[in-house]
Every structure is written in C-alpha cells, then in structure tokens.
Amino acid sequence: MSTTGTAAGHVVVIGAGIAGLAAAHRLLERGARVTVLEAAGRVGGKLLPGEIEGVRVDLGAESMLARRPEAVGLARSVGLAGALRTPATTTASIWTRGALRPMPKGHVMGVPGTASALAGVLSEEGVRRIEEDTRLPRTEVGEDVAVGEYVAARLGREVVDRLVEPLLGGVYAGDAYRISMRSAVPQLFAAARAHASLTEGVREIQAKAAAAQQSGPVFMGIEGGVGRLPLAAAESVRARGGEILTGTAVTGLRREGPAGWRVTAGGRVLRADAVVVAVPAPAAAALLRPEAPAAAAELDAVEYASMALVTLAYRRAGAGLPEGSGFLVPPVDGRTIKAATFASRKWGWVGAEDPDVVVVRTSVGRHRETEVLGHDDADLVEISRHDLRAAAGLDAAPLAARVTRWDDGLPQYPVGHHARVARIRAHVAALPGLAVCGAVYDGVGIPACIASADAAVDQLGGDLRAVRELTAHPVQSLHGGAGE
Structure with missing residues (x-):
C-alpha cells in the first residue's frame, strides 16, 4: 500500500461530477492543493x-x-x-388531449398567473377553477407543502396534472403531489407565504423579473454539448496543478486527530486537511457512516x-x-x-x-x-x-x-427535504474540515450543483485557516512530514 502525505491546505474531493469538479476548481483558485477521486472511469457524472x-x-x-450565474460563469472560467x-x-408544446398544444406563456413551473391562453390545454371547467383562486380563503403552507397539493387546492387538479406535473417531471422525474415546494420551487413557496391568492403571487414574481430587467436567455447550451463542461473543468483543474484520479473508489474516510482526515482509495492512503464529499446520497452515506452516523442515516432516507x-x-x-x-x-x-x-x-x-x-x-x-x-x-x-x-x-x-x-x-425532494438537508449539514459541520455538495442538497440543475460546491468550499475556508495555524507550530502539527 502506498501512502501520500499532505501539507497544510491539501483537500481531497470525492466525486468528479460537476459539483466535485466545481469544488476542486474553486479550491485551486484559493490556493489549496487538491486531489479529486472518482470511482468511475470518467469525469462528469450525469453530464455525458x-x-x-x-x-x-x-x-x-x-x-x-x-x-443563475454559476454554470455560465464556470463555463467561461474554464475556457x-x-x-x-x-x-x-x-417554443415548446404540451402533448395533451390528443394534440400538441402551445405551452402557455407567463407561468412559474407550470403555475399560471392568469386563466388566459389555457383553452385546449385545460377544460372549460379547469379554466373556471383557476378564476376562483382570488375568491378562496388563504391556504396555509406551514414549513413546507407538496407543490401539487397546494396548487390543486388553489387552482384545481387540472393545472397540476396537465401543466405542473410534466414540467416538474422533466426536472426531477418525480411526482408533483410529493415534491417539496420549498425545495423545488422556492419562488413559488415565498409567494404562497406572502399572498392569499396564488395567481397574484405568480404575477408578482413575473413583475419582479421584469423590473429587474431579466432579459436574455433563460437557458444556454454549449456547442458540442453541455457534456463538454466537466471535461473542460477537469482540464482546468489539472492545468492548475490539481490531481484527478478516475477508476479510484474511496473505501474509507476517517478522522485523524483534531484537524485532519485519512482517505483510503485504490490501494492508497491520502492524508488531507479537508475533504469535500461530492457523491450521490447512498455513496455519501457509506463514507460518512463511521464519523457522522446521523448524517449517514439522513442520507440513507433519500430516494x-x-x-x-x-x-x-x-x-x-x-x-x-x-x-x-x-x-x-x-x-x-x-x-x-x-x-x-x-x-x-x-x-x-x-x-x-x-x-x-x-x-x-x-x-x-x-x-x-x-x-x-x-x-x-x-x-x-x-x-x-x-x-x-x-x-x-x-x-x-x-x-x-x-x-x-x-x-x-x-x-427526490419530498416535503421536508429542506429540513433534512439542514440536519445533514449540521451533522457534517460539527466535524472540522468536512463538507458535502451535489444534487441531493440544493437542486438538481447544473447551476444549483455548482452553487452547492461553492458553499462547501466557503464552509471549509475557516477550517483550512485553522489548519494553517496548527501546522505553523511543528509541535502541534499533525501533517508536518512526507506522510506515512
């Protein structure tokens, strides 16, 4: 078994999907030494x-x-x-009621601000049901609520079944009647808390976007495919001196003293001042179980x-x-x-x-x-x-x-997902030099994954500063030599 020693500021990133690569890129910008470990034979995760x-x-x-600036910003920074x-x-359509029908304009994840332009997609009764929204008493959302449950209560099930469900299904491959509004559509959740009428809340979201002059494209791609983004990010990581090892599964993650970590992977032992775990929930749970069993239990529950x-x-x-x-x-x-x-x-x-x-x-x-x-x-x-x-x-x-x-x-982001994520992060934050990121936490889209990586690196900033203080005094240092 070979061993790799570390100096202060060495961070191991576990997982080379877009979140792990974004974390590595940001860490290198901040002067850390970075090793990325990926079990698969390629980088990129779900970007292919x-x-x-x-x-x-x-x-x-x-x-x-x-x-959102994160994905486009990363693309620019990696060339x-x-x-x-x-x-x-x-211009997209909805295939419903036996025909392709134009996707209605002016909606938030399928939730309309008015009942206009919905004929054909909805029945006449479905359109009338939307118009009742302003006359209904407030529907309380509490700490969280399922998107489908709330929207159906305000606007009727047809809006959920024929507009919200296909849009949410395209993003999460989930069930709108189970998906958390607070986690999946936070703009809508805020509007539901602020307004008795859902359609008024949607119109306010649209007005704020217009006032902020949110012109320009909603989406962007990359010539040759978005799958080029992780490849370019990996190239940038290597060009900055970072190491990326594919086909290298991490089999052990243990604390080593008050300010260090021992990572076992591919027949090697790496010592790190900090670790970013950027893998899906089942793999993250397996790695965290020895040191953060409560976080692992929460991750085990993610479907x-x-x-x-x-x-x-x-x-x-x-x-x-x-x-x-x-x-x-x-x-x-x-x-x-x-x-x-x-x-x-x-x-x-x-x-x-x-x-x-x-x-x-x-x-x-x-x-x-x-x-x-x-x-x-x-x-x-x-x-x-x-x-x-x-x-x-x-x-x-x-x-x-x-x-x-x-x-x-x-x-999947069921009702209460935000609270689960908060508990996971609290358990992880109790261990110096450890952070998590990826699609399981703050959104499954590319910008959200990159934002979670940025947050993980920001969290580690104080831990790495503490490590540098420790390693400045050889008597206290746990990472002063060439390794094991």
Whole structure:
C-alpha cells in the first residue's frame, strides 16, 4: 500500500461530477492543493457528451439555466465562453388531449398567473377553477407543502396534472403531489407565504423579473454539448496543478486527530486537511457512516428516480417535425415518454453538424415507475417511436438509436427535504474540515450543483485557516512530514 502525505491546505474531493469538479476548481483558485477521486472511469457524472450518426450530442443533461450565474460563469472560467450558445427556439408544446398544444406563456413551473391562453390545454371547467383562486380563503403552507397539493387546492387538479406535473417531471422525474415546494420551487413557496391568492403571487414574481430587467436567455447550451463542461473543468483543474484520479473508489474516510482526515482509495492512503464529499446520497452515506452516523442515516432516507434517454437520428428528408423545440407529456394522458426534444431544432449547432440528419431525444421513467425501464434498449426505442408517431407524425425509420440509462440518477425532494438537508449539514459541520455538495442538497440543475460546491468550499475556508495555524507550530502539527 502506498501512502501520500499532505501539507497544510491539501483537500481531497470525492466525486468528479460537476459539483466535485466545481469544488476542486474553486479550491485551486484559493490556493489549496487538491486531489479529486472518482470511482468511475470518467469525469462528469450525469453530464455525458456523445455522438450519433456522426453528430455530437448530449447523452445526459443538455442545457443550463442561464439566469443563475454559476454554470455560465464556470463555463467561461474554464475556457468555454466562445462555445456558449442560446437555443435557436424556445417554443415548446404540451402533448395533451390528443394534440400538441402551445405551452402557455407567463407561468412559474407550470403555475399560471392568469386563466388566459389555457383553452385546449385545460377544460372549460379547469379554466373556471383557476378564476376562483382570488375568491378562496388563504391556504396555509406551514414549513413546507407538496407543490401539487397546494396548487390543486388553489387552482384545481387540472393545472397540476396537465401543466405542473410534466414540467416538474422533466426536472426531477418525480411526482408533483410529493415534491417539496420549498425545495423545488422556492419562488413559488415565498409567494404562497406572502399572498392569499396564488395567481397574484405568480404575477408578482413575473413583475419582479421584469423590473429587474431579466432579459436574455433563460437557458444556454454549449456547442458540442453541455457534456463538454466537466471535461473542460477537469482540464482546468489539472492545468492548475490539481490531481484527478478516475477508476479510484474511496473505501474509507476517517478522522485523524483534531484537524485532519485519512482517505483510503485504490490501494492508497491520502492524508488531507479537508475533504469535500461530492457523491450521490447512498455513496455519501457509506463514507460518512463511521464519523457522522446521523448524517449517514439522513442520507440513507433519500430516494432516487431512474430514467432513460433515447436519442434517435433520422434522415432529414423523411423526418418532418412540428415547429418548436419539442414537447412535454402529462402522465395523466397515459403515454410512455415524458418529453421529446427536437435537438436539431433547439440547438443550431446540432442541426449544422450534418444538415442531412435530424436528432430527436425522448425521455422515459419517473420515480417509482420501474416497469417501463425493465424493457430492453430495443423496446425503449420502439416505445419512443410509437409515441413520436402519435404526437408528431414522425413515422420514418431512424438511421441510428442510442439508449442511455441513468439508474438512480435523480434525487427526490419530498416535503421536508429542506429540513433534512439542514440536519445533514449540521451533522457534517460539527466535524472540522468536512463538507458535502451535489444534487441531493440544493437542486438538481447544473447551476444549483455548482452553487452547492461553492458553499462547501466557503464552509471549509475557516477550517483550512485553522489548519494553517496548527501546522505553523511543528509541535502541534499533525501533517508536518512526507506522510506515512
């Protein structure tokens, strides 16, 4: 067994998904020495670049929220500023009641501010139900409430089933009637606390956004795929002197004295002044159990949803697609796919890679919906083709197909998730030189994951300063030599 010694300011980051890489990048900017350990054979986690029929595509997440600064900021700082791209079209549809219908404008995660422009998506009764909102007594939300439960009480179940559910399902692959409003849609939660009328609250959110002059794109992508972001971040980490070891599973994490950590991985023992745990909840629980059993127990309780992405390439001449970037599918309509993206329409660079090829992506799988994911890849392709034929009239045979499965890929945020995260962080913060980050804590989107990494590094700042003070006095130092 080999051993790696550490000097003050050595931080081990466990996990090389976008959160772990963002943490490593920030730590290096602050002068720390960084080692990143990743069990898989590649970096990037759920961000995965690929290709189909010679066209570069994303086989994982394909866009970043641009009205938060973290993801776009990281892309710029790792050399991808010139590759940032806005969608060529953001016009999307809802496949409901047997037709593709325009996605209503002016909503917050599917919750409308008015009842206008909802005919067709909702029944006449559903539209009338929204208009009752201003006459209803206040619905208390308490410390938290399920999005679907609250919205249904204010605006009726149709709004949840045909608007909120497909939008939330696209982000969390979850059930709107279980997902926490406080954690998943904090703007809406704040509005629900401040207003008796939900539609008034939504209109206030929209007015504030307009007053803040939030112009510009809501989302951005990267030419060649968002999957390039972790690759560029890893390259930047290495260029700054950081070490990234893939195929290196961490099997042990133990405290060593009052101000240090011992990390066992891949036949090596690394000593660190601080550790950032940036892996999904089950792996994090296993690592934290010896030193932070209460945090591990909370992480054990986090549930995950699995999903699959089906990427299809068609000859353009035979693939007439409807206008727009794609469509969402309400589960209430009994379809199998939950969304389709016309990638060649949405991203100009995809269409330009090969003008004769059209790329379409579908997604299947929701929380606790395991039957469909039991099908083999060929069946998932046929299921997607069936739904694309029914929704968009796309009857051509694809030139190629790829199925990417994300087993236990998306953490679920049930009611009370914010309190669970607070308890985890309190338990972890009690151990000097330890922090956690990733999709399980503050949001599953790329900017949220990066923000959680930034918060983890900020938390460690004081711990690292304390370590430097200790190591300035050799009698007290636990990390003064060349290691074991």
